[in-house]
Amino acid sequence: MAKEYDPKNIEGKWPARHRYAQALAGGQKEVDEYNPQKIEKRWQDHWEKSGIYQAEDDSKKPKYYALVEFPYPSGDGLHVGHVRSYTAMDIVSRKRRMEGFNVLYPIGWDAFGLPTENYAIKTGRQPREITKENTDTFRQQLKSLGLSFDWSREINTTDPKYYKWTQWIFLKFLEKGLAYKAKIPINWCPKDKIGLANEEVVDGHCERCGTPVEQKEKEQWMLAITKYADRLYDDLDTVDYPNRVKIQQKNWIGRSEGVLIKFDDIEIFTTRPDTIFGATFVVIAGKEDKFTGRFVTNPATKEKIPVWEAEYVMSDYGTGAIMGVPADDERDMVFAKKYDLPIVGEYKKAGFEDFGRKVTKYKLRDWVFSRQRYWGEPIPVIHCGKCGVVPVPEKDLPVELPKVEKYEPGPDGESPLANIPEFVNTPCLRCGGPARRETDVMPNWAGSSWYFLRYCDHENEKEFASMQNLKYWMQVDWYNGGMEHTVLHLLYSRFWNKFLYDLKLVSTSEPYKKRTSHGLILAEGGEKMSKSKGNVVNPDTIVKQFGADTLRLYEMFMGPFEQAIAWSEDALVGPRRFLERVWKLSGKTKELFTPYAMICQDVFEKTVEKVSDDIEKMAFNTAISQLMICSNALAKEDFIPTNDFKRFLQLLAPFAPHITEELWQLMGGKDSIHNSKWPKANWVSNPMFIDISVQINGKYRGVIMVKNIATEEEVKNTALSLPEIQKWLNGKEPKKVIVVPRKIISIVT
Numbered sequence: 001m002a003k004e005y006d007p008k009n010i011e012g013k014w015p016a017r018h019r020y021a022q023a024l025a026g027g028q029k030e031v032d033e034y035n036p037q038k039i040e041k042r043w044q045d046h047w048e049k050s051g052i053y054q055a056e057d058d059s060k061k062p063k064y065y066a067l068v069e070f071p072y073p074s075g076d077g078l079h080v081g082h083v084r085s086y087t088a089m090d091i092v093s094r095k096r097r098m099e100g101f102n103v104l105y106p107i108g109w110d111a112f113g114l115p116t117e118n119y120a121i122k123t124g125r126q127p128r129e130i131t132k133e134n135t136d137t138f139r140q141q142l143k144s145l146g147l148s149f150d151w152s153r154e155i156n157t158t159d160p161k162y163y164k165w166t167q168w169i170f171l172k173f174l175e176k177g178l179a180y181k182a183k184i185p186i187n188w189c190p191k192d193k194i195g196l197a198n199e200e201v202v203d204g205h206c207e208r209c210g211t212p213v214e215q216k217e218k219e220q221w222m223l224a225i226t227k228y229a230d231r232l233y234d235d236l237d238t239v240d241y242p243n244r245v246k247i248q249q250k251n252w253i254g255r256s257e258g259v260l261i262k263f264d265d266i267e268i269f270t271t272r273p274d275t276i277f278g279a280t281f282v283v284i285a286g287k288e289d290k291f292t293g294r295f296v297t298n299p300a301t302k303e304k305i306p307v308w309e310a311e312y313v314m315s316d317y318g319t320g321a322i323m324g325v326p327a328d329d330e331r332d333m334v335f336a337k338k339y340d341l342p343i344v345g346e347y348k349k350a351g352f353e354d355f356g357r358k359v360t361k362y363k364l365r366d367w368v369f370s371r372q373r374y375w376g377e378p379i380p381v382i383h384c385g386k387c388g389v390v391p392v393p394e395k396d397l398p399v400e401l402p403k404v405e406k407y408e409p410g411p412d413g414e415s416p417l418a419n420i421p422e423f424v425n426t427p428c429l430r431c432g433g434p435a436r437r438e439t440d441v442m443p444n445w446a447g448s449s450w451y452f453l454r455y456c457d458h459e460n461e462k463e464f465a466s467m468q469n470l471k472y473w474m475q476v477d478w479y480n481g482g483m484e485h486t487v488l489h490l491l492y493s494r495f496w497n498k499f500l501y502d503l504k505l506v507s508t509s510e511p512y513k514k515r516t517s518h519g520l521i522l523a524e525g526g527e528k529m530s531k532s533k534g535n536v537v538n539p540d541t542i543v544k545q546f547g548a549d550t551l552r553l554y555e556m557f558m559g560p561f562e563q564a565i566a567w568s569e570d571a572l573v574g575p576r577r578f579l580e581r582v583w584k585l586s587g588k589t590k591e592l593f594t595p596y597a598m599i600c601q602d603v604f605e606k607t608v609e610k611v612s613d614d615i616e617k618m619a620f621n622t623a624i625s626q627l628m629i630c631s632n633a634l635a636k637e638d639f640i641p642t643n644d645f646k647r648f649l650q651l652l653a654p655f656a657p658h659i660t661e662e663l664w665q666l667m668g669g670k671d672s673i674h675n676s677k678w679p680k681a682n683w684v685s686n687p688m689f690i691d692i693s694v695q696i697n698g699k700y701r702g703v704i705m706v707k708n709i710a711t712e713e714e715v716k717n718t719a720l721s722l723p724e725i726q727k728w729l730n731g732k733e734p735k736k737v738i739v740v741p742r743k744i745i746s747i748v749t
């Protein structure tokens with residue numbers, strides 16, 4: 001931290017200035033004690049009332065769209081991990097506003113999903129009631145942190161006004177043939193007679209009753225994300241994501257160029273067709289390793305080779321069959337040795353046009369888009385015996401979730417909605433005959449696949465968002481979120497955005513220009529925080545005890561932003577003391593005449609530069625440490641020019657918005673500090689100002705600061721115009737003034 005800068009190098013200069021400064025400064029002002037409880041709530045209310053964080057849709061200013069993953073409002077309340085991510089983007093947003101941007105920094109609730117439904121089942125309460133309670137808690141918690149969200153655009157995926165559009169987009173997928181039904185195996189608990197999400201299967205057993213989970217074929221709605229596999233893969237080159245995120249997405253899509261080759265009736269897939277002369281067996285995907293008893297002909301060597309089944313071949317990769325080339329593939333070699341299969345070390349390389357045809361294969365599968373659950377968006381179609389699948393027309397959207405009293409699944413593991421005849425039975429919208437409403441709901445990924453679009457135009461009742469607003473706000477300039485979402489959520493939302501782009505309903509092909517991820521916050525001692533271990537830190541407690549500004553600073557200071565880091569209660573004291581020191585420094589401010597406008601200039605300009613750069617690099621911890629160095633330097637001064645202190649507050653404002661606003665106002669700030677202009681460094685390597693020693697009648701009396709390029713005459717005039725020097729002259733003209741350029745001014749009275 002701050003290795004380039006060593007305050008000791010310039011410290012030697014200060015005492016002289018001090019003595020002189022002291023003569024000028026007079027006494028310090030008395031300041032009250034720093035008390036965040038007194039000021040934070042007051043400023044939060046004031047900011048909300050004055051609407052200073054509200055984004056404007058028709059602004060002439062350049063726009064900036066900063067996004068964080070909207071939280072799932074669980075019953076556990078806000079986690080300190082949320083605070084880390086949200087504070088980081090809050091800092092970026094606040095800096096952008098001060099740089100003159102029209103900033104959109106929105107928030108909402110990703111509120112459908114299993115935990116709430118399960119909690120509802122346990123307590124016999126309605127999920128919408130529980131969700132309301134939880135979002136109220138979350139909202140209050142987020143507000144207590146002083147985050148600069150535009151609360152006027154708050155959205156909730158469980159609000160029918162919102163999910164009307166989630167359903168509408170689904171109907172577009174259906175219309176374009178990208179939503180379809182297919183029989184696929186799902187996790188099935190034979191005792192509860194219910195389909196389970198992957199996260200409800202614990203070591204192959206049902207999370208609720210412990211029964212071993214089976215696979216059961218069921219009809220599911222699917223979304224054809226594979227149609228977009230190439231674009232989802234290739235367009236990663238057009239966005240600014242961390243490399244590891246790009247690699248994860250590419251691996252998930254799993255594109256490989258290869259060749260299909262027929263070994264009699266078995267078609268294999270290989271990315272190394274040139275090795276076919278070395279193929280001594282064929283392996284097809286199976287549950288265990290065994291010889292099938294069959295032989296097929298290797299089309300290159302014309303030899304009969306055995307067909308095996310093996311676990312190591314994936315049924316959903318390629319054709320589910322490969323050729324075994326032990327000399328060229330490690331796993332084939334292990335397999336060949338284990339079962340004593342022939343190994344050919346030397347063989348001729350093939351030109352593959354002779355034996356197969358080129359294909360591109362993907363690991364990516366179409367997205368299973370239905371859940372046999374309650375707390376999700378109803379899939380807006382009806383089934384008619386005569387007409388088949390009939391989409392619910394736009395004017396009848398949303399298909400609202402009815403209230404249910406019981407959450408037992410339907411007789412064949414259907415959604416609880418299947419037990420509500422008033423919901424299920426409906427006349428066909430085409431022929432008027434009896435029909436049944438679809439009872440599956442969407443997965444909890446649905447609402448989050450397009451929420452960033454809705455923020456751009458959250459109240460629009462005619463469209464999910466107008467093209468005009470989308471053109472202004474999109475792309476998201478910077479999106480921060482957890483590493484756990486860098487595959488599915490990012491991929492799904494990129495897919496939806498591209499699909500809507502193809503329909504000319506959104507303005508950019510990629511939704512996010514830049515993506516970053518924060519590291520997890522672990523419990524003290526380095527374990528994962530979990531309710532069962534009782535080691536979860538509640539941000540409310542910290543805010544109450546230390547203040548929101550301290551919590552924010554601490555979470556940004558605790559370590560490099562991308563890295564996982566353990567919580568430490570003891571370490572909270574450091575940021576708190578720093579803020580107390582800043583508070584006290586305000587008592588040393590003084591309006592000063594020009595030559596003194598730049599006390600501790602070196603450290604000051606360095607701080608402006610470093611904090612500005614570090615925020616862009618998400619190096620929040622080093623930015624804060626530079627602010628601490630600067631405050632230490634200021635603390636050594638007997639007084640601080642008001643303008644300099646104000647600039648210091650501006651640099652600190654994105655990190656600690658309350659204390660800086662309070663001090664800014666105490667120092668006569670008219671508008672909010674958060675609307676003020678971000679400071680710029682006055683110089684970088686060449687000081688604009690230099691120190692000149694002042695001697696009066698041969699005695700050293702201190703230093704003055706003058707412009708580096710000041711002429712002798714200017715130095716003389718500056719010195720003689722200072723009232724403090726006039727005092728020494730007693731109203732008389734000096735007898736003699738000698739200026740040694742850039743060093744000394746000597747005055748004889």
Ligand SMILES: [Zn+2]
Binds near residue numbers: 206209
């Ligand atoms: Zn079960």
Ligand SMILES: [Zn+2]
Binds near residue numbers: 386432433
């Ligand atoms: Zn019909």
